[in-house]
Amino acid sequence: MHIPDGFLDPWVLAGCFVLAAAAIGFSSWRLNGRLDDARVPLLGVVSAGIFAAQMLNWPIPGGTSAHFVGGAFAAILLGPYLGCLAMASVVVVQAFVFGDGGVLALGANLLNMAVVDVFVGYALFRALVGLGETIAAFVAGWGAITVSAAAVGLQAGLSSTFAYDLATTLTVMTAGHAVLGLVEGLITVLVVRYLLDVRPDLVLGLTGPNTGGDRPEEATV
Amino acid sequence: MSATWADAPTWLRRSLVALVVLVLLTPVFALAAGAVGYAEPLENVAEATGATEHERTLLSSPFPDYSVAGTGTVVGTLVSGLVGTAVTLLVAVGLGRLLDRDVDT
Numbered sequence: 158m159h160i161p162d163g164f165l166d167p168w169v170l171a172g173c174f175v176l177a178a179a180a181i182g183f184s185s186w187r188l189n190g191r192l193d194d195a196r197v198p199l200l201g202v203v204s205a206g207i208f209a210a211q212m213l214n215w216p217i218p219g220g221t222s223a224h225f226v227g228g229a230f231a232a233i234l235l236g237p238y239l240g241c242l243a244m245a246s247v248v249v250v251q252a253f254v255f256g257d258g259g260v261l262a263l264g265a266n267l268l269n270m271a272v273v274d275v276f277v278g279y280a281l282f283r284a285l286v287g288l289g290e291t292i293a294a295f296v297a298g299w300g301a302i303t304v305s306a307a308a309v310g311l312q313a314g315l316s317s318t319f320a321y322d323l324a325t326t327l328t329v330m331t332a333g334h335a336v337l338g339l340v341e342g343l344i345t346v347l348v349v350r351y352l353l354d355v356r357p358d359l360v361l362g363l364t365g366p367n368t369g370g371d372r373p374e375e376a377t378v
Numbered sequence: 379m380s381a382t383w384a385d386a387p388t389w390l391r392r393s394l395v396a397l398v399v400l401v402l403l404t405p406v407f408a409l410a411a412g413a414v415g416y417a418e419p420l421e422n423v424a425e426a427t428g429a430t431e432h433e434r435t436l437l438s439s440p441f442p443d444y445s446v447a448g449t450g451t452v453v454g455t456l457v458s459g460l461v462g463t464a465v466t467l468l469v470a471v472g473l474g475r476l477l478d479r480d481v482d483t
Contacts, residue, residue, distance in 0.1 A: 159420075162434045192478050194478065205464070206400065212404045330423060359389060
């Protein structure tokens, strides 16, 4: 899902930068001064875990592979604002240290993976959590990936390098990830279920769009 | 993060062990993905619509494509996994510290 440089038109890149900066800025503003000491190491290990998990490419017979992206997972575990910053840390390190995703395309990559993936995943999880955490986490993982892929398809389709073939880019990206997203949903469920069993107090997204104000041990299910 | 290993809460110690396990798995997955010919859907779309020829690298990165110059897949991926996971941890903790509530004042 990482967009390299050269793929998107300048105005698409600029628009993505503005939207990503607004969402990340808003998240930081909501968290500023409210982030308890206990939340900082949690933010660190979740971000690092998502980076490492993204390196695990699950081979799929037929010449493709899928890897966990983690936006919905970050949102369920950390809440939307901290989840957004966790994914932003991952995407920035990937771009500058590993050349995964272009530097000019950084705004687009942040928008798709740190904003759309996180906030869509969070909205789906909160909307469906009444039906049970398992269903909610699965749909959140699957739906967030699919919507993020549609966003990539839209950005690519609006750019002239893709010959204005919006229908093709949107269809292939969305359909492809609607299938790959099942893996994302499954991994999201497995990890969230495990954490709910052992340390439900660490699953911050369960308690509403918290801003990190309460200590983990005070958060209740 | 100045606390010692023994002072850290159990969940944090377990999380750090889990991170090490994930990193140790990266070369295995890199070999497997290489065996089936790794390609992401975005690359397939770019291929189909002719956007691939526009792809450029504007900034040379220290570990391009999660590899280390002069090493094979296993060592390159392992080093990339270690460095990337550690740097991400530091970046996120640094970000968190910036937003941290100032408890002492």
